[in-house]
């Protein structure tokens with residue numbers, strides 16, 4: 001009897017202890033959830049209307065002009081097929097086209113224009129205050145090929161249909177290129193004199209690696225001793241309905257970029273007649289290796305890279321309990337990454353992806369294949385190194401007959417800052433909020449590769465963002481069929497750059513709401 005009472009007592013105490021631990025734990029989760037709500041919703045007060053001298057309002061004729069200029073750019077077939085196969089006459093035509101549509105930019109004594117590596121462009125815009133570190137906007141003028149017969153309209157016709165402008169390059173990347181220069185053209189026309197100097201770099205071979213264009217633009221700036229405050233490139237957008245549980249559009253400013261590794265797998269065996277085959281052929285050995293790689297995805301790394309910032313920043317916009325989960329990825333990332341890896345589009349931010357892209361073997365129907373080779377393309381998660389990857393490949397395949405060699409490798413790009421004191425990030429974010437007040441803004445990861453990597457020596461603050469609004473179904477239009485931009489969205493893109501150039505005139509953050517020179 002006494003004994004039982006004792007046991008009940010102990011059980012009660014244990015229960016109480018567990019309950020308090022649970023309550024403390026729950027409050028920790030909730031505190032984190034709701035402090036994010038407060039922090040993540042910062043307004044764009046540094047960038048309120050009062051200091052932008054020129055409001056982002058365009059007249060009807062300007063609205064028509066900006067659209068006509070974009071159409072002109074889309075009609076020039078600046079296609080890059082590979083590093084040596086591009087259309088020289090189209091690149092030259094593009095060079096002749098720019099001064100025609102941006103006469104003020106090309107005649108202003110504030111702007112210096114240079115041709116780099118024959119077809120790329122560098123604009124230097126001199127600000128009035130030399131003590132401010134310049135920034136840079138970059139874009140590219142080349143496009144990938146288009147399979148004409150699959151499109152609803154000819155890909156280089158720039159046809160307008162149902163409020164959209166169709167054309168190869170309308171998303172990648174001519175609306176950004178033209179938007180930047182159009183924004184500058186309109187500003188200069190209004191008599192704008194920037195305080196902070198800036199550069200505009202337009203590469204001509206981004207789609208095939210940027211080793212002529214962007215690389216040489218960066219070299220020229222390095223040789224002049226230029227250091228940048230920040231750089232803004234393509235590579236991320238405003239997502240409409242892509243993020244589950246979010247009822248708003250999400251503008252993702254990519255602060256890092258996935259890496260890239262192409263790996264060859266080779267198997268060589270003694271050749272012989274197929275009438276007396278060995279137990280395993282080179283083809284069988286390699287096929288088994290490739291199959292193991294596909295069955296064993298690289299480890300989940302979700303929550304260790306910039307994707308953590310993405311969900312933490314978006315968490316205030318989500319409903320309970322999704323907000324608690326996203327604000328507490330330190331705890332929930334294993335569950336969240338298991339959910340995310342089910343879809344291709346979200347799996348790519350959870351881990352290093354594996355794509356077997358080539359398989360070559362065999363020479364004749366009755367000869368044992370002397371060798372077999374497969375190529376595998378990995379896109380590295382930002383915290384995943386090449387050494388780790390190679391060890392994992394070796395471990396997964398576990399067959400010494402399969403030789404592993406790296407063909408090409410770019411490490412992922414380091415994470416740029418996105419806190420309250422990060423000038424570039426805050427200027428970009430504030431400008432998004434000026435032009436799209438209803439949109440949630442968050443840092444994120446660029447899953448493709450851009451020209452940005454060529455500029456790493458000029459600044460650590462590298463951002464990728466274009467205010468282009470994309471639905472899930474639009475994602476495949478980039479490099480795919482029926483690439484298009486809405487007429488309304490393109491005008492917003494021009495407004496964004498028009499405003500961004502002015503917002504960058506602030507001397508510092510966050511106390512300074514005053515421009516760094518008299519306007």
Ligand SMILES: *[C@@H]1O[C@H](CO)[C@@H](O)[C@H](O)[C@H]1NC(C)=O
Pocket residue numbers: 264265266373403404405
């Ligand atoms: C793998 O095969 C490729 C193409 O046949 C060859 O160039 C390369 O040298 C081979 N590598 C090894 C390690 O055998």
Ligand SMILES: *[C@@H]1O[C@H](CO)[C@@H](O)[C@H](O)[C@H]1NC(C)=O
Pocket residue numbers: 129130131132507508516517518
């Ligand atoms: C230029 O910018 C610096 C740094 O913000 C500031 O101290 C200085 O007053 C500015 N110069 C002029 C002429 O406005």
Ligand SMILES: [Zn+2]
Pocket residue numbers: 140172173206234
């Ligand atoms: Zn691009």
